[in-house]
Amino acid sequence: MSKTLSRSGDDSTLPAIGLGTYRLRGRRGADAVVSAVRTGYRLIDSAFSYENEGSVSDGVARAIAEGLASRAELIVTSKVPGRHFGYEQTLAAVEESAARMRSIGAIDLYLIHWPNPEQNKYVDTWRALIEARERALVRHIGVSNFLPEHIDRIEAATGVLPAVNQIESHPRFPNTEQIAYDAERGITTEAWSPIGRGSDLLADPLIGEVAAAHGVTAAQAVLAWHMARGVVPIPKSSSAGRQAENLAAAAIILDPAEVETISSLGRPDGRLAGQDPAVYEEM
Numbered sequence: 579m580s581k582t583l584s585r586s587g588d589d590s591t592l593p594a595i596g597l598g599t600y601r602l603r604g605r606r607g608a609d610a611v612v613s614a615v616r617t618g619y620r621l622i623d624s625a626f627s628y629e630n631e632g633s634v635s636d637g638v639a640r641a642i643a644e645g646l647a648s649r650a651e652l653i654v655t656s657k658v659p660g661r662h663f664g665y666e667q668t669l670a671a672v673e674e675s676a677a678r679m680r681s682i683g684a685i686d687l688y689l690i691h692w693p694n695p696e697q698n699k700y701v702d703t704w705r706a707l708i709e710a711r712e713r714a715l716v717r718h719i720g721v722s723n724f725l726p727e728h729i730d731r732i733e734a735a736t737g738v739l740p741a742v743n744q745i746e747s748h749p750r751f752p753n754t755e756q757i758a759y760d761a762e763r764g765i766t767t768e769a770w771s772p773i774g775r776g777s778d779l780l781a782d783p784l785i786g787e788v789a790a791a792h793g794v795t796a797a798q799a800v801l802a803w804h805m806a807r808g809v810v811p812i813p814k815s816s817s818a819g820r821q822a823e824n825l826a827a828a829a830i831i832l833d834p835a836e837v838e839t840i841s842s843l844g845r846p847d848g849r850l851a852g853q854d855p856a857v858y859e860e861m
Contacts (some may be wrong), residue, residue, distance in 0.1 A: 582713060584785065586738070589629055589790065590782070590802070591809060592621060592653060592661040592766055593619070593620045593807070593810070594805055594810060594828045595621070595632055595801065595810065595811055595812075595825060595827065595828055596619065596621030596622065596623050596653075596655075596768065596810060596811070596812040596823065597610075597619045597622050597623065597652045597812070597813070597814070597815070598623050598770065598813055598814030598815075598819070599611070599612075599622065599624050599628060599630055599633075599634055599814065600625075600814055601682070601814075602628075602630060602631060602632055602633070602814070602816055603627070603628070603630045604630075604683070604751050605631055605633075605639075606633075606778050606816060607630045607633035607634060607637065607751060607816075608633045608634070608636040608637035608640065608814035609637065609747065610637065610815075610821075611633070611634055611637025611638055611641065612619075612640050612641045612644070612646070612816045613638075613670070613816075613821060614821050615637075615638070615641035615647050615652070615817075616644075616646050616660060617822050617823075617825055618820075619821065619825060620647065620651050620652055620653060620706075620755040621652075621653045621655070621810070621812075622637075622638060622652065622653070622654050622655065622669070623655045623744075623768075623770075623805075623812045624654065624655060624656045624657075625655075625656055625657040625659070625691060625692055626656060626657060626662070626674075626675055626691075626818070627657070627659040627669060627860075630855060631675055631678040631679050632678045632679070633648045634679070635654070635678065635679035635680075635682045636681065637681050638652060638654055638681075638701040638847065639681040639682055643684075647739075647825050648751070649682065650704060651681065652686070653686040653687060653736065654679065654685060654686050654687070655685075655687040655688070655689065656675050656679070656685055656687075656688055656689070657689040657690065657691040657722055658672065658675075658688070658690055658691060658703065658707075658799060658809070658853060659671075659689065659691050659692075659860060659861065660672045660692055660694040660697060660859060660860045660861045662670075662690065662698050662753070662828065663699035663700065663702070663703045663756070663793075664703065664706075665702040665703070665704055665705055665706045665709075666706075667706075667770070668702070668703045668706035668707065669706045669710060670743045671708070672685075672688060672706070672710040672715050672716065673715065673762050675688070676715045684714055684715060684716060684717050685716060685717070686699065686714065686717050687700050687716070687718045687719070687720060687738055687742060688707060688710065688711075688715075688716040688718070688719055689719070689720045689722045689740075689742065689744060690703055690704065690707065690720075690721045690722060690832055691722050691723070691726070691731075691860055692722065692723045692858060692859070692860035692861060693721070693723065693725070693728040693855055694858075694859045695772060695855075695856065695857070695859075695860055696857070697851075700728060700732065701731060701736075702836045703733055704719075704732040704735070704736060704738070705735075705736060708718040708736060711727070711807060711823045713730065718741045718742070719738075719740060719845075720741045720742030720743060720744070720765075720766075721740045721742070721743050721744075722743065722744040722745070722770075723743075723744070723745055723746070723853075723855040723858075724740070724743050724745075724855065725756065725855050725856060726756070726759045726853070727769060729759075729763065729765070730745070731822070732745065732752070732853065739763055739764070739765060740765055741764045741765065742765065742767075742768055743759055743764060743765050743766070743767055743768070743825075744759050744767075744768040744769070744770055744851065745757075745768070745769065745770070746769070746770060746771060746849060746850065747767070747769035747770075747772065747804065748769070748771060748772055748773060748774045748779060748800070748804055748848075748850075749774070749779060749803065749840050749841065749843040749844065750777065750779055750783070750798060750843055750845060751844060751845070751848035751850075751851075752841050752844040753769075754807075754841070754844070757807060757808070757809060758776060759840060759861060761808060765843035766810060767808070767809045767810070768809065768810045769804055769809050769810070769811045770812055770848055771807075772800065772801060772804050772811035772812060772813050772815055773800045773801065773811075774792050774800075774850065775850060776833035777850060778824075779800070779843075780797055781796070781797040782796075782839065782843060784839055784842070784843060785800060785840060785843070786839060788803075788832065788836045788838070788839060791836070792830055792832075794827070794830055795823060797823065797827075798823060798824070798827040798830060799827075799834055800840065801813065801824060801827035801828075801830075801838075802827045802828075802831070802832050803837055803840045803841075805818045805827070806832045806837045807837065807841075807856070816849045821823060849859060
């Protein structure tokens, strides 16, 4: 199960699952990336705000040097934060990201981290990402946490749709309407915090029932639920064992009733930190 990125005219296959690296910095972060590539991950997610672009690129470079994967097999993502929004500011931020990650060449996928609607600079920021792609600083461009109204606006202004929209999605907040919108527009949806970071989600008995039916862990059942819905989950882990467990979820096939069972846990107030893209401002 994979997705194709093709909006830059340079097709790439997006794996069914990726590695999140939030708070994985320094040597620990680089080691986690090497471990993940060794385990079989080919999609690595980072961000300017995570302060780990250098560590992530070091880990990718080490993995390539060790023969664990070729550069062409790997997709490395970063994101521009709100404090660097605006055309010139965003171009400078992408150049900084590219400098931090220069050991691996062009960044494969670069996203706008949040729309920051009150700041009202995401259209100019999108124009800057288009320019960064034209300058070959990045290969593909996308967004994160964008609502339909935000995507409609950048398309109307530039004629360019994002290849990816990375959003909050987990059983307590399935975000089904956004996923359907993305699919209708040919946009791949990725999910951050896909197993409900810091919550008691995995202890839910309904998830436990689905997991038991397949002889897998609750986390694996939730990751399989994402993939059954056409979503690319980005779970974070620095543990080799947990990385392998998460990756193995790609082989689990849930039936429609099981998908609906897990989806039934959704609720309007299910966001982990109340970060509604309609009003949230990230800096």
